[in-house]
Amino acid sequence: MSSLVAHLLNSVQEMAILYRMQNFQELADRILRGYQCTEEEALHLLKCSDGDTFDLVSAAARLRRHHFGNAVKVNYLVNLKSGLCPEDCTYCSQRLGSEADVLKYSWISSEEAVRQAGFGISSGATRVCMVASGRGPSERELQRVTGTVEALKAEYPHVEVCACLGKLKEGQAEQLCQSGVDAYNHNLNTAESHYGNICTTHSFQDRVDTVEQASAAGLSLCSGLIVGMGETDGQLVEAVMALRDLDADSIPVNFLMPFDGTPLAGHWTLTPLQCLRILAMVRMVAPEKELRIAGGRELHLRSLQPMALHVANSLFLGDYLTSEGQGAREDLQMIRDGGFEVLGAETHGGAGDFEGVPAGGVAVAVAPRHRGVGTSAAPNA
Numbered sequence: 001m002s003s004l005v006a007h008l009l010n011s012v013q014e015m016a017i018l019y020r021m022q023n024f025q026e027l028a029d030r031i032l033r034g035y036q037c038t039e040e041e042a043l044h045l046l047k048c049s050d051g052d053t054f055d056l057v058s059a060a061a062r063l064r065r066h067h068f069g070n071a072v073k074v075n076y077l078v079n080l081k082s083g084l085c086p087e088d089c090t091y092c093s094q095r096l097g098s099e100a101d102v103l104k105y106s107w108i109s110s111e112e113a114v115r116q117a118g119f120g121i122s123s124g125a126t127r128v129c130m131v132a133s134g135r136g137p138s139e140r141e142l143q144r145v146t147g148t149v150e151a152l153k154a155e156y157p158h159v160e161v162c163a164c165l166g167k168l169k170e171g172q173a174e175q176l177c178q179s180g181v182d183a184y185n186h187n188l189n190t191a192e193s194h195y196g197n198i199c200t201t202h203s204f205q206d207r208v209d210t211v212e213q214a215s216a217a218g219l220s221l222c223s224g225l226i227v228g229m230g231e232t233d234g235q236l237v238e239a240v241m242a243l244r245d246l247d248a249d250s251i252p253v254n255f256l257m258p259f260d261g262t263p264l265a266g267h268w269t270l271t272p273l274q275c276l277r278i279l280a281m282v283r284m285v286a287p288e289k290e291l292r293i294a295g296g297r298e299l300h301l302r303s304l305q306p307m308a309l310h311v312a313n314s315l316f317l318g319d320y321l322t323s324e325g326q327g328a329r330e331d332l333q334m335i336r337d338g339g340f341e342v343l344g345a346e347t348h349g350g351a352g353d354f355e356g357v358p359a360g361g362v363a364v365a366v367a368p369r370h371r372g373v374g375t376s377a378a379p380n381a
């Protein structure tokens with residue numbers, strides 16, 4: 001190949017790269033001016049190559065910065081009742097017939113719920129998510145939850161409470177609202193066209209009905225996804241468009257944790273770059289919504305986890321409902337290392353002000369090497 005041809009080829013390649021980069025940036029520009037990303041565009045974003053993914057992240061990050069600056073909202077989960085659910089959601093470790101080795105317990109007391117919530121609040125959480133397994137609460141169970149919420153609000157009036165109790169009966173959303181609950185979480189999880197493959201004991205429409213009930217009662221809506229459950233890219237876009245139509249205020253994106261003892265055990269399909277593309281697509285479709293990296297972030301984003309905070313603006317601190325997350329200190333360190341701040345830390349105090357989390361310098365003592373070459377101990381390889 002002559003040097004002229006090689007030079008021309010390089011120029012064409014460079015122009016193609018520049019064009020793709022400009023496309024993402026151009027789309028972000030239009031979205032910032034009020035444009036709504038279409039289904040075709042969303043699909044195109046998901047299909048972007050690994051090599052172009054950081055360009056996509058950079059465009060989505062501009063939307064994140066525009067709407068949320070450098071703030072990260074920290075949420076904390078309290079599982080009020082764990083396991084023994086009569087529903088058959090295939091992804092869930094608490095489902096009917098689950099053999100997953102997870103904690104199973106009935107309702108914890110209000111005092112214990114408030115005590116547990118306090119740990120998350122003292123680490124910077126400004127929202128506590130009170131969750132209970134099951135199809136939906138009985139009247140008695142709802143009274144139990146409202147009592148707990150009142151006790152929590154009495155002790156921590158500045159903290160937002162989100163309830164996640166499954167399908168609601170008529171009037172229950174209003175009762176939650178009156179007790180001080182700020183938000184209701186009920187995930188759509190996946191597309192309507194895929195729903196029958198992940199659950200048979202309730203329908204996609206049941207989920208939409210509950211979400212609409214909560215919204216009509218004045219509760220802020222939290223509804224999101226579980227990705228990596230065998231859905232196609234088209235179904236993923238379908239689900240995100242449905243969330244946009246529902247106007248959910250916060251969108252948690254969970255990455256399937258394929259527990260042993262559940263039907264989706266061993267189902268590992270996501271790559272870290274794909275997870276970033278999914279988050280970027282959600283940000284482009286719903287730019288002004290709180291986008292939360294939720295369960296499974298450590299397992300699927302792995303070493304790219306900090307990059308996700310440049311697209312998402314919210315996370316769960318510490319552990320999940322039935323699985324352990326990375327250490328809360330590591331979560332806070334990741335926030336600080338990325339140049340972010342914990343939302344509300346300056347007004348509410350707590351470890352969200354990074355108390356004990358180093359900005360730079362020495363975080364831990366440097367460990368002198370006593371293995372590998374020059375020793376008889378096994379090398380680090």
Ligand code: SF4
Pocket residue numbers: 085086087088089092093094095096132133134135166
């Ligand atoms: S209803 Fe909730 S707790 Fe029950 S199996 Fe489904 S996801 Fe799990």
